[in-house]
Structure formats: structure tokens, C-alpha cells
Amino acid sequence: MxxxxxxxxxxxxxxxxxxxxxxxxxxxxxxxxxxDHPWSLAFLPHNQGMLITLRAGQLRRWQTDEGLGDPIVGVPKVWAHGQGGLLDVVLAPDFAQSRRVWLSFAEGNSDDKAGTAVGYGTLSSNMQRLENFKVVFRQAPKLSTGNHFGGRMVFDGKGYLFIALGENNQRSTAQNLDKLQGKVIRLTQDGEVPPDNPFVGKQGARSEIWSYGHRNPQGMAFNPANGELWLNEHGPRGGDEINGSQPGKNYGWPLATWGINYSGLPIPEAKGEIVAGTEQPLYYWKVSPAVSGMAFYNADKFPQWKGKxxxxxxxxxxxxxxxxxxxxxxxxxxxxxxxxxxxxxxxxxxxxxxxxxxxxxxxxxxxxxxxx
Amino acid sequence: MxxxxxxxxxxxxxxxxxxxxxxxxxxxxxxxxxxDHPWSLAFLPHNQGMLITLRAGQLRRWQTDEGLGDPIVGVPKVWAHGQGGLLDVVLAPDFAQSRRVWLSFAEGNSDDKAGTAVGYGTLSSNMQRLENFKVVFRQAPKLSTGNHFGGRMVFDGKGYLFIALGENNQRSTAQNLDKLQGKVIRLTQDGEVPPDNPFVGKQGARSEIWSYGHRNPQGMAFNPANGELWLNEHGPRGGDEINGSQPGKNYGWPLATWGINYSGLPIPEAKGEIVAGTEQPLYYWKVSPAVSGMAFYNADKFPQWKGKxxxxxxxxxxxxxxxxxxxxxxxxxxxxxxxxxxxxxxxxxxxxxxxxxxxxxxxxxxxxxxxx
Structure with missing residues (x-):
């Protein structure tokens, strides 16, 4: 090593x-x-290092003294193209017992369109294999030709998994409740739909959905100050945002945006920056930094960072x-x-x-x- | 500097x-x-350095003793997203008199779809401004959401400009003669259609087209050994190719390919690797290097490279x-x-x-x- x-x-x-x-x-x-284009990392317990995803499709363990391990065997085949590939990695809340590791990734179909998929496998005790990987969620329909997969996942401490999904660069889909583009979804830790999700039993709506009207979320975390789920998302040209994700709420894309198209022209569907029936961002940037992974600092090690x-x-x-x-x-x-x-x-x-x-x-x- | x-x-x-x-x-x-992501360079005559394009939209001059100059003013607005942006730069054959500099670039429309466009401007004597830039060609319709613009340009020494155009990741368009995706086109040095182009006067075909059935050409040059135009193009997953570009000929994409989809599945339109009515590549790679800019070595400086x-x-x-x-x-x-x-x-x-x-x-x- x-x-x-x-x-x-x-x-x-x-x-x-x-x-x-x-x-x-x-x-x-x-x-x-x-x-090679690392995307996410997850810390293993007991100072056993961390797992790192590489977008082209590898999951590897890194340790302080050993450096980078060989690729872990048993990772699903990913659609590695454009922004697609192997995305997030998170450990199940009961990892110590279950050894479950969750992965999000881009998955392609026979027409070479792709969507975000999520599943979990069991990490072998020597950490060299991910066994019995099971896909429990697939973004449908598959509409991406390489853009806007989202992919961040976070457990809430109560046994629920939140997954942020991009709109596959198909703007209006973020408003369609029968599609899984541009949504935050909520699953149980077995990958099932919790019966108290906001659109359960609503006709024409996917029961996985937690919130909608998102464009391309790239970072997501719970705010330790108030327990709320926050995410950030890329605007088009300008208009990167931080949003909440409250159940059943509409975060506006593409009806409401602070950004414009890459061509310099307005977004065709946009009615303005503030639009009735949609939630305003908690914060936005007129010039996009292209925001990505995010973390609230809630440790005691460096008090000057606390709460940032x-x-x-x-x-x-x-x-x-x-x-x-x-x-x-x-x-x-x-x-x-x-x-x-x-x-x-x-x-x-x-x-x-x-x-x-x-x-x-x-x-x-x-x-x-x-x-x- | x-x-x-x-x-x-x-x-x-x-x-x-x-x-x-x-x-x-x-x-x-x-x-x-x-x-920042340079795409192409063009040597200026008389040891005056070179022009370099940066994909986000800058054209800059570089000289041995001065290093990199400020961005040249007057470059067209480009759609800088995904693989799109400012692409190739070539000097007109009569640059010494005309001072014409040609640029290819991705241009967006109000629906944030983009296509390759080409034009020229006049480089000021102090080389700080590109004046009176005129777009003479636009890929139509605009179908790209960020992929496969092609963009390489080369003059043939007889006053004609060849431009390689990607299929905007819309596979079947490369076979449609009424569309400008997946084509090599040929223009005069004023940007007009030469009357002896192979599809001039053919109903339902664009008169700019020289050859078709290309996927995403990324390098193009004349072979000094035989005077023929060669190009390389990206395959899907596997199947990068070197092709000729003979007038009116069909280079096969997506009917004939040595590659498969990023998903690992076959290309839906593909009938095989060798398909009647389509030209075979001069060379192909089963595992794609992702080929890009290319040059034949025809200088005398290093004889061991001659002809490579x-x-x-x-x-x-x-x-x-x-x-x-x-x-x-x-x-x-x-x-x-x-x-x-x-x-x-x-x-x-x-x-x-x-x-x-x-x-x-x-x-x-x-x-x-x-x-x-």
C-alpha cells in the first residue's frame, strides 16, 4: 500500500x-x-478509516497507515459517463450489526439513458467485498444523457433515509409528481416507502417523494441546530441555492429561479424569482460557485467552527x-x-x-x- | 505577464x-x-506566438517571453456547459492579409439546447481585439444538452474549410441528411457552400454536408502522405475510430460501430460492426482511449517522427x-x-x-x- x-x-x-x-x-x-474523481466518503467506526467512491465505479477503503486499498469487489455496474457513475456512500445506522453499506449511482438502460439508483450490500469482515448488493430504488423514467443525477443520501437518526435526486436536465419534470426527477425521496432503512410520506395514497404521485421542485442537489445534511434537512442545489447559470426539504413542499424549479440559462436567455418555464406556491431558498448565489458536498460543523475540536x-x-x-x-x-x-x-x-x-x-x-x- | x-x-x-x-x-x-480547460491552439506567423482557446470562453495569446496575454476582446458569447464552450481556433489561409481568425463554439438557444457554431473575426494589429465577428454557420437544429459538439476545423490548402460536427448525443441524427449532427461539412473561406459539395441540389439534404455518419469527431487533419482528410471520433463505450472523410460517404454511426452503450448494452440502432453501405474505419480501438486533437508529423526537425x-x-x-x-x-x-x-x-x-x-x-x- x-x-x-x-x-x-x-x-x-x-x-x-x-x-x-x-x-x-x-x-x-x-x-x-x-x-480519479472521488465523489464521496464515509467514515468507518473504530478508527478503521473510510470508504471512498470514485465516480468511474470503484469503492475503496482508505486508512491512515495503509493508504488506499484495492477496489472492493461486488459494487454494482454503474453508468460512468458525464456526471454519472458511482456517487454517494453512506453506512446504515446499524452498520455495526448489519454491515450494510448504501450506494447511489447512475444506472443506464438499453437506450443509453440513465437515472439515479440506490441500493445496499453487506461489507465483508475483511472489508474486501460488498456482498448481496440489492438495488431498492430506481429513478423513473430514465431521462439523463449525462447530467443532473443528484445522488446525496443521509439518514435522519430515526431510521429513515433521504435521497436527493436531480432532474436529469429535464427541467419541467421537477414539477411532475409522477416522475422521480428533481425530488427528495424518503425510504425506510430497508428501502421501503414509509406510510407517512406526504404523497402516499395521492393519485398520480409517487409515494417515495418527500419534497419536489429541485434541480440538481449536490449536498445534503441535517442542521444540528434545528434538526431540519438542508440541501444545496445547482442553479442553471447563476441561482445556486440552499433549500430546506419539508414534507410535500415545492422548492420551485423551474418555475422560480434566481438563475438564467447557459445561453444567457431566461429559463422558459420561469415565472420569476419569487413565485406563489413555491418555497424561497434559504440562501442563493447570483453567480454560481457550483456548490457540492456540505457539512454542518458540530464537533468540539475547533470551537471557532461550531455551528458553521x-x-x-x-x-x-x-x-x-x-x-x-x-x-x-x-x-x-x-x-x-x-x-x-x-x-x-x-x-x-x-x-x-x-x-x-x-x-x-x-x-x-x-x-x-x-x-x- | x-x-x-x-x-x-x-x-x-x-x-x-x-x-x-x-x-x-x-x-x-x-x-x-x-x-482553464484549454481546447485548441493556432500558431501565429513570424514567431508571434500562438492563440489558445479556453473552453469557458476566452481566446488568449501566448508568447515565449511574455507568457499568457489578457483575454482577447470580441469573442462571441459561448454556451459554456458540459463539453460545450469555445472550441477550435484556426487562422485563415490568407491571415497575413485578412487577419481573419476562425472560431468554433457551442451556441445555446432559449430552451438551453445548444449546437456548434462557426464564424470569423479580424484580429487587430495589437492582437488585443477580434473585430466584427461574424457567425457564418450554425448546426441545426440545436439538440445538445452538453454532449458531442465536435468542433475541429481545418483548411485544405485550396481555400476550403472542413468542420467536424458531433451528433449532440442524438445518435440517429448522424444518418439524417436534413440535419447537421454527426457530419463533416465543407465551406468556402467566406463561409459559403461550395457548389461542388456532394449534396448540393439533393432534396432533403443540407448542402453543407461533405460526409456523414460520424459520432463525435475530436481531431481532424490532412494526411500529408496522400492529401486525404482524416479524423478521429469517440465511440460510445469502446469503438473510438479513425475515419477518412470522402465526399458523400457514410461512416456508419450508429448503424455500424465497434462499441457498446455506457450501460453495457448494445447500441439499439447498430446492425453490427461491418454494415453494407457504410465505410469501415481506418483504425479503431475496442477500449476507448477517448481520442482528441491529432497531428501528422511532417516536419524535418525530428526525422524519427516523420510520417507518424x-x-x-x-x-x-x-x-x-x-x-x-x-x-x-x-x-x-x-x-x-x-x-x-x-x-x-x-x-x-x-x-x-x-x-x-x-x-x-x-x-x-x-x-x-x-x-x-
Whole structure:
């Protein structure tokens, strides 16, 4: 196994708020490089390292002293094209007993259209095999030619799994309750539909749906301050958003948006930025950072970070630090601008450090702390 | 201006042929880094450096002593999304008099669908402005949601411009002569349709078309050994090809292919690998390197390269060196495997060196020679 590569440097940070600019410093350790477009990581219990997904279809274990392990056998075949491939990895809440590992991924059909699928397998005790993988959810119909899979998954601590699904770049589908594009869905930890989901028993609506009108969610986490599910999503050109995800609510895409098309023209379906019957974002960016994985900092290790929300930025190639007061963003900083890498995933480790994955062909696993 | 960054190292090369393996060495100079996804370069006459396109929409001049200039003003607005954006740049054959610079780019419509467009402007004498840019060609209809624009352009030395157009990931369109997807087209140097194009006057066919049945051409050049136009194109999963482009001929996509879908299933329209009425590729790869820019080496500087065809590989992250005998590939090598970057463009400079662009967010301009 390769030894982990350790490199540190100081990264300047900038504050964009009321014209004030302010610089702090971060300590950055490159724990692993040469990861081919890593997408997500999940910490294993008892300091056994972490699982990392690589978008082309590999699940690999990484440990401090051992570095990167061989690809784990038994991962489902993925549709690795465009933004598609192997996406999120999360451990079941009862992983210690069940050894269940959940994966989300893009799955293709015979017409080479793809959609997001989700399932779980059992991680062998030597962690080299994922056994009896079972797909329990498939986005239907399959409409993606490579774009907008969403894919983030999070358990709520009560036994329910939330999955964020992109609209496959088929805008109006996000408003169609009979389709699974542009939705957040909620399943039990066995992959079944909970009977108290908001659209259960409603004609013409998929019972998996929790909230709708999402475009391409890329990060999702529970806010420890209020227990609410938050997600971020990519706008078209401009209009990246942070949204809540309340049961049965409509988050507006493509009827309401702060963005425009890549062509510079308005979104045809858009009626405005604020549209009756749709929820306003908790926060939005007029110029899109291309937000990605996100994590609330709720550890005790670095008190100066407590309660902050960290979000990776792909296009801007930095780490966004948001200070919150209730549902409001009161301050916004950009960290790691000097590192110059697209940031795909952001997690708080059991040790209280921030861990990041960079979305590059020579992608990195980074360990971040405030500088000494 | 930043000074150019010069770095050299030895890159091992490998021969895949009849089980023989053989290593040579190349000298690599990194002339410029921090190019955000550069796509193409065009040498200016009289050692005035080169023009480089960056996919997000910038055209910039690079010179040995000055490094990278500011973005040139007057470039058309591009649809910068997925594989779309600013693509190829070529100088008109009469550039010394006309100062015309041709660009190909992705252009979006109000429904956020995009297609390849081509036009030219006049480069100001100080090379800071592209004036009176005029779009002379637009791929119609616009069908791309981010994939398969093609975009390579080449003049034939007789006053005609050939433009390779992808099928916008809409497979069957490559066979439709009333659409401009999946075609090579031929225009005059004023952007008009030459009266001797093969489909001029044919009902239901676009008069711009030169050859058809292409999928996503990414490199194109005239073979100096026989004067014929060659191009390479991406297969789906497997099936990258080198094809000729003879007037009126059908190169088979999606009826004939050596590839399969990203899902692992067959291409629905495909009738086989060899299909009557379609031209076979001159060469194909069962496992796709994701071929890109290509150049025949016809300079005298390095005689050991004379007559070879060099092709960049995106997915394989290396440089493919093909030895030719007539239309046959007799030997295939992989160079620059150690460099580990996606190679987007390959050009032979007026000085006889090879120049490459790497397709990364921190993309590089490389100058390549056989090692001393």
C-alpha cells in the first residue's frame, strides 16, 4: 500500500461581506492523491478509516497507515459517463450489526439513458467485498444523457433515509409528481416507502417523494441546530441555492429561479424569482460557485467552527464557510482559494477535522484544520 | 505577464504490439500552466506566438517571453456547459492579409439546447481585439444538452474549410441528411457552400454536408502522405475510430460501430460492426482511449517522427503515436503515460516540436521532443 502523502500549506481565506475583506489561515494535509474523481466518503467506526467512491465505479477503503486499498469487489455496474457513475456512500445506522453499506449511482438502460439508483450490500469482515448488493430504488423514467443525477443520501437518526435526486436536465419534470426527477425521496432503512410520506395514497404521485421542485442537489445534511434537512442545489447559470426539504413542499424549479440559462436567455418555464406556491431558498448565489458536498460543523475540536456550514465549490474551486443565525446566513467566507481544486465532498470526521475530496482526475483527500 | 514556466522530465513510452514492450524517452517542457480547460491552439506567423482557446470562453495569446496575454476582446458569447464552450481556433489561409481568425463554439438557444457554431473575426494589429465577428454557420437544429459538439476545423490548402460536427448525443441524427449532427461539412473561406459539395441540389439534404455518419469527431487533419482528410471520433463505450472523410460517404454511426452503450448494452440502432453501405474505419480501438486533437508529423526537425500520426487521449491520459503504412496503422505506442494529464490538442509547431494542451482545470501547454 502506498503511504499517505502528507503536505501542508497555508491557504488564505477571504470574506465577502459588506465590502469587508479578512484573511485567516488553514492547515491542509493532503492525505491521498491520485484518486480519479472521488465523489464521496464515509467514515468507518473504530478508527478503521473510510470508504471512498470514485465516480468511474470503484469503492475503496482508505486508512491512515495503509493508504488506499484495492477496489472492493461486488459494487454494482454503474453508468460512468458525464456526471454519472458511482456517487454517494453512506453506512446504515446499524452498520455495526448489519454491515450494510448504501450506494447511489447512475444506472443506464438499453437506450443509453440513465437515472439515479440506490441500493445496499453487506461489507465483508475483511472489508474486501460488498456482498448481496440489492438495488431498492430506481429513478423513473430514465431521462439523463449525462447530467443532473443528484445522488446525496443521509439518514435522519430515526431510521429513515433521504435521497436527493436531480432532474436529469429535464427541467419541467421537477414539477411532475409522477416522475422521480428533481425530488427528495424518503425510504425506510430497508428501502421501503414509509406510510407517512406526504404523497402516499395521492393519485398520480409517487409515494417515495418527500419534497419536489429541485434541480440538481449536490449536498445534503441535517442542521444540528434545528434538526431540519438542508440541501444545496445547482442553479442553471447563476441561482445556486440552499433549500430546506419539508414534507410535500415545492422548492420551485423551474418555475422560480434566481438563475438564467447557459445561453444567457431566461429559463422558459420561469415565472420569476419569487413565485406563489413555491418555497424561497434559504440562501442563493447570483453567480454560481457550483456548490457540492456540505457539512454542518458540530464537533468540539475547533470551537471557532461550531455551528458553521461548510460547502465545497466545484467551479469556484474553494470551500465556502457560512455563519448561520437560525435559518439566515449572516456571513460568507471563501477558504482554500489558493489550493485551486474543485471540491466535491465535505465531511466532519469523528476526530473533529474537516475532510474534503477534490474532483479532479488526480483528486485528493484533504484533512483541514484552522492553522496553529 | 507571467514568465513561462519551464520544467522538463523524462517520460517513459511503451509499445503495445505483438507482445513486444519497448521504452523510449521524451523531453517535456511545461511552457504554461493554469490554463482553464484549454481546447485548441493556432500558431501565429513570424514567431508571434500562438492563440489558445479556453473552453469557458476566452481566446488568449501566448508568447515565449511574455507568457499568457489578457483575454482577447470580441469573442462571441459561448454556451459554456458540459463539453460545450469555445472550441477550435484556426487562422485563415490568407491571415497575413485578412487577419481573419476562425472560431468554433457551442451556441445555446432559449430552451438551453445548444449546437456548434462557426464564424470569423479580424484580429487587430495589437492582437488585443477580434473585430466584427461574424457567425457564418450554425448546426441545426440545436439538440445538445452538453454532449458531442465536435468542433475541429481545418483548411485544405485550396481555400476550403472542413468542420467536424458531433451528433449532440442524438445518435440517429448522424444518418439524417436534413440535419447537421454527426457530419463533416465543407465551406468556402467566406463561409459559403461550395457548389461542388456532394449534396448540393439533393432534396432533403443540407448542402453543407461533405460526409456523414460520424459520432463525435475530436481531431481532424490532412494526411500529408496522400492529401486525404482524416479524423478521429469517440465511440460510445469502446469503438473510438479513425475515419477518412470522402465526399458523400457514410461512416456508419450508429448503424455500424465497434462499441457498446455506457450501460453495457448494445447500441439499439447498430446492425453490427461491418454494415453494407457504410465505410469501415481506418483504425479503431475496442477500449476507448477517448481520442482528441491529432497531428501528422511532417516536419524535418525530428526525422524519427516523420510520417507518424500523434493523437491525444483524454481518458487514457497519454499521447498515442501511430506508425502508418499507407492507410494502415502498423504500430501503436503510448507516450507521456507518466505525465498523467488528459491531452486535448496536439499540433506540430513551425519549429518542428510537438505542442500539446492538457484538458484540466490547471491545464498545461507542453512542448515535446524526443529526448537527447
Amino acid at each position: 502506498p503511504r499517505s502523502l502528507i503536505r501542508s500549506f497555508i491557504a488564505a481565506t477571504f470574506l465577502f461581506s459588506a465590502g469587508v475583506s479578512w484573511a485567516a489561515a488553514l492547515k491542509v494535509e493532503v492525505l491521498q492523491s491520485k484518486l 456550514l461548510f460547502i465545497g465549490a466545484l467551479k469556484e474551486k474553494n470551500l465556502i464557510e457560512l455563519t448561520l443565525s437560525g435559518d439566515k446566513v449572516t456571513e460568507q467566507k471563501r477558504l482554500l482559494d489558493d489550493h485551486g481544486e474543485r471540491i466535491r465532498d465535505v465531511r466532519v470526521g469523528p476526530d473533529g477535522y474537516l475532510y474534503l475530496l477534490t474532483d479532479e482526475s488526480d483528486g485528493q483527500l484533504l484533512k483541514i484544520s484552522p492553522s496553529a | 507571467p514568465r513561462s514556466l519551464i520544467r522538463s522530465f523524462i517520460a517513459a513510452t511503451f509499445l503495445f504490439s505483438a507482445g513486444v514492450s519497448w521504452a523510449a524517452a521524451l523531453k517535456v517542457e511545461v511552457l504554461q500552466s493554469k490554463l 500520426l500523434f493523437i491525444g487521449a483524454l481518458k487514457e491520459k497519454n499521447l498515442i503515436e501511430l506508425t502508418l503504412s499507407g492507410d494502415k496503422v502498423t504500430e501503436q505506442k503510448r507516450l507521456l503515460d507518466d505525465h498523467g494529464e488528459r491531452i486535448r490538442d496536439v499540433r506540430v509547431g513551425p519549429d518542428g516540436y510537438l505542442y500539446l494542451l492538457t484538458d484540466e482545470s490547471d491545464g498545461q501547454l507542453l512542448k515535446i521532443s524526443p529526448s537527447a
